[in-house]
Structures are given as C-alpha cells and as structure tokens.
Amino acid sequence: MQRFYLPTDIITGRGCLSELGRVTARYGQRAMLVCGARFAQRSGLLPRVEELLRAAGVQVTIYDKVTGEAELPVVDEGIRLAQQQGCQVFIGFGGGSAMDTAKAIAGLMGLPGTVWEYHEGRKLEHAGFPLITVPTTAGTGAEVTMNAVLINPTNDFKTSIRGDTWYARVALVDPELTLSMPPNVTASTGSDALCQAIESFTSLGASHITDGLARQSIALIGDALYRAYSDGSDLDARDKMSMGSLLAGMAMSNARLGAVHGMAHPLGAHYHIPHGVVCGLLLPYTMAYNLPYAVAKYAEVAELLGENVAGMDVQVAAERAVERVRELIAQIGVPLHLREFGVREDALDPIIEESLPSSSLKHNPRVLDAEDVRNILMAAL
Numbered sequence: 384m385q386r387f388y389l390p391t392d393i394i395t396g397r398g399c400l401s402e403l404g405r406v407t408a409r410y411g412q413r414a415m416l417v418c419g420a421r422f423a424q425r426s427g428l429l430p431r432v433e434e435l436l437r438a439a440g441v442q443v444t445i446y447d448k449v450t451g452e453a454e455l456p457v458v459d460e461g462i463r464l465a466q467q468q469g470c471q472v473f474i475g476f477g478g479g480s481a482m483d484t485a486k487a488i489a490g491l492m493g494l495p496g497t498v499w500e501y502h503e504g505r506k507l508e509h510a511g512f513p514l515i516t517v518p519t520t521a522g523t524g525a526e527v528t529m530n531a532v533l534i535n536p537t538n539d540f541k542t543s544i545r546g547d548t549w550y551a552r553v554a555l556v557d558p559e560l561t562l563s564m565p566p567n568v569t570a571s572t573g574s575d576a577l578c579q580a581i582e583s584f585t586s587l588g589a590s591h592i593t594d595g596l597a598r599q600s601i602a603l604i605g606d607a608l609y610r611a612y613s614d615g616s617d618l619d620a621r622d623k624m625s626m627g628s629l630l631a632g633m634a635m636s637n638a639r640l641g642a643v644h645g646m647a648h649p650l651g652a653h654y655h656i657p658h659g660v661v662c663g664l665l666l667p668y669t670m671a672y673n674l675p676y677a678v679a680k681y682a683e684v685a686e687l688l689g690e691n692v693a694g695m696d697v698q699v700a701a702e703r704a705v706e707r708v709r710e711l712i713a714q715i716g717v718p719l720h721l722r723e724f725g726v727r728e729d730a731l732d733p734i735i736e737e738s739l740p741s742s743s744l745k746h747n748p749r750v751l752d753a754e755d756v757r758n759i760l761m762a763a764l
C-alpha cells in the first residue's frame with residue numbers, strides 16, 4: 384500500500400506574487416512574514432510585499448531574524464513575538480531556512496511545551512496556524528513539504544519536526560523572485576533540488592506518482608541548472624528551475640530521500656557547509672555506491688539529463704548518469720571533496736553515528752550500515 388498526500392494549494396507562474404494579499408486574507412488579518420535578514424535588505428521586495436498585504440487589509444509583522452540555518456532559538460523568539468502581536472497566519476518568504484522557520488513557528492504556536500521538546504521527539508498534539516510559503520530560491524522544495532529542518536546550535540544537532548498538518552495552505556511559486564539569486568546560491572539550491580529529485584526517484588518509498596514528478600524534475604533541472612548559474616537573468620532557466628524544485632519537493636515529501644540527505648545533515652551542522660553544497664558534493668559518490676541497486680533508474684537518469692543512451696547497455700548508461708551528475712556539479716562550482724571544508728578521516732565517527740538513524744538513510748535503495756557510510760564519506764574526502 385502506498386499513499387500520496389499533498390494538501391497545498393499551489394499557484395505558479397511569473398508574477399503570481401501579486402496573489403499574496405488575496406490568499407493571505409483568507410486566513411486572517413494579522414500576519415507574520417518570516418524572512419532572512421540579508422535577503423530583506425538585498426532583494427528590495429519587502430515594500431512590495433507589505434503593500435500587497437496592506438491592500439488586502441492584512442496587518443503584517445516582519446520577522447527577519449533568519450540567518451543561515453533554521454535554528455531553534457530563532458523559532459522560539461518568533462513564536463513569542465507572534466503571540467504578542469496576535470498573529471493569525473504566517474508567511475515563509477525566502478529560501479528553505481526562512482520557510483522552515485515560518486513552518487515551525489506556525490506549527491508550534493499554541494502548542495504546549497517548547498520547540499526544543501518537539502525537536503527531541505515530542506509528538507505534535509494538534510494542528511498549528513495557517514502557513515503560506517513563497518520561495519525566492521529554486522532548490523529546497525520546502526514550500527510543499529510537511530517538515531521543518533531545524534538545528535540546535537548548542538550541540539549542532541540537526542533534524543526535522545514533521546507532521547501532516549505542517550503543509551502550507553498555499554504555495555506561491557513565482558520564478559521572477561529567483562532572479563536576484565547570485566551564482567553561488569543558484570548552484571547550492573540547484574544542487575539540492577537535483578539531489579532531491581534523484582533520491583526521491585530511487586527511494587524505497589517511491590511510487591508511480593512520485594516517479595512521474597521526479598522524472599520531470601530531473602529533466603527540467605538538467606536542462607536549466609547550468610544556464611541559470613551562468614546567466615542569472617535567463618528567465619526561461621529560472622522558470623524551469625522553480626518548477627523542477629517544486630516537483631522535487633512534491634516527490635520527496637511522499638517518497639522520502641536517501642543516503643545523501645542522511646549524511647548531509649550532520650556534515651552541514653558540524654562543519655557549517657551550506658546544505659545544497661554538501662548534497663551536491665555527496666551525490667555522485669553516493670550514486671556510485673548505490674549503482675548496483677538502482678541500475679535501471681540511474682540509466683533513466685542519464686537520459687533525463689540529456690545523455691544519448693540509445694542502444695547503450697543499461698549498466699553503462701547508469702554509470703554515465705553518475706558521471707554526468709559529477710560533471711554538472713563541477714560546472715556550477717560545487718567543490719568535489721569534503722576535505723575542502725576541513726573534514727578529516729579521524730573525525731568521521733560522529734558523522735556516521737548521527738547519519739545512521741536518519742529516515743532518509745533508511746529509504747536509500749541500498750541498505751547501508753556504518754561501514755558503508757564510512758566508505759562513501761572516505762570516497763568523498
């Protein structure tokens with residue numbers, strides 16, 4: 384038995400940000416908009432967003448405290464501010480960290496206990512407040528997922544809080560909002576999207592529904608990622624990356640992911656590597672290790688990424704997929720070795736220990752134990 388669940392109302396297309404005031408007003412007259420501090424200053428979009436909300440009769444509190452990863456203290460402070468302001472609806476506006484922070488604030492406001500308790504495994508007692516997501520990057524898929532990836536900065540422990548009620552009520556996916564992304568952010572978020580698409584395609588939880596979404600996502604990202612990286616003003620490429628990221632998010636929220644994400648979370652937390660960068664770096668090494676267990680699907684990945692595999696042996700085509708991914712990651716400037724971030728062989732044990740319980744690792748097409756994880760990390764060093 385398989386289940387596919389996605390209750391989010393998804394609005395896409397160039398300029399669809401104009402719908403923000405109307406859709407927000409459905410859920411309340413007092414909104415909190417969660418975004419990153421640097422993004423708020425750099426993008427110049429906030430005055431337009433505030434005007435859209437005001438025109439719809441919505442009062443807005445701007446909470447721009449997200450910096451880098453989505454962290455528990457920032458969620459906690461946001462909950463207290465939202466309670467003080469009487470916020471009724473929440474808007475996650477930005478990249479994955481901003482959307483996950485908004486998701487956690489909306490989901491936990493009104494629940495007993497602290498964000499730290501839920502991060503450590505306390506069950507969600509009931510639904511939180513309505514959430515609207517507006518991605519300004521093309522990569523995380525957080526606009527259509529039911530989990531918030533959060534880090535406890537006191538011990539660098541990174542994990543998700545998740546629940547069926549944490550899906551956004553509405554996602555506004557406007558590719559024009561991604562035009563301001565610099566090349567390094569395009570590379571990082573695009574690597575994340577590609578990894579999510581491939582991992583959900585080969586996940587043990589994949590279904591015919593998620594496979595269809597993942598296939599289309601891989602094809603779109605394969606066509607557009609380098610173009611968006613090399614020319615940020617290429618709106619056609621931005622369009623395809625936004626849709627590819629969205630489809631990957633839809634696929635992974637139901638199929639789940641794989642070993643890359645299981646290892647990426649502790650590596651990112653301990654070594655402060657951007658999530659998309661570590662995903663892109665690990666992807667070809669993990670694919671190579673998984674290859675005997677996902678030959679047919681990797682052969683499809685090669686074709687979806689534009690390789691001519693007509694008449695090619697399926698094993699050779701699968702190997703070509705690994706090489707094409709490695710080439711694409713290098714083309715967009717993602718480092719190819721973990722040692723560039725200070726990771727050492729003698730420091731792998733805690734990374735391995737924290738990777739093994741991950742639900743992503745458990746959905747990997749090849750069953751992995753501690754020695755397998757070590758082998759992949761050693762290859763990536």
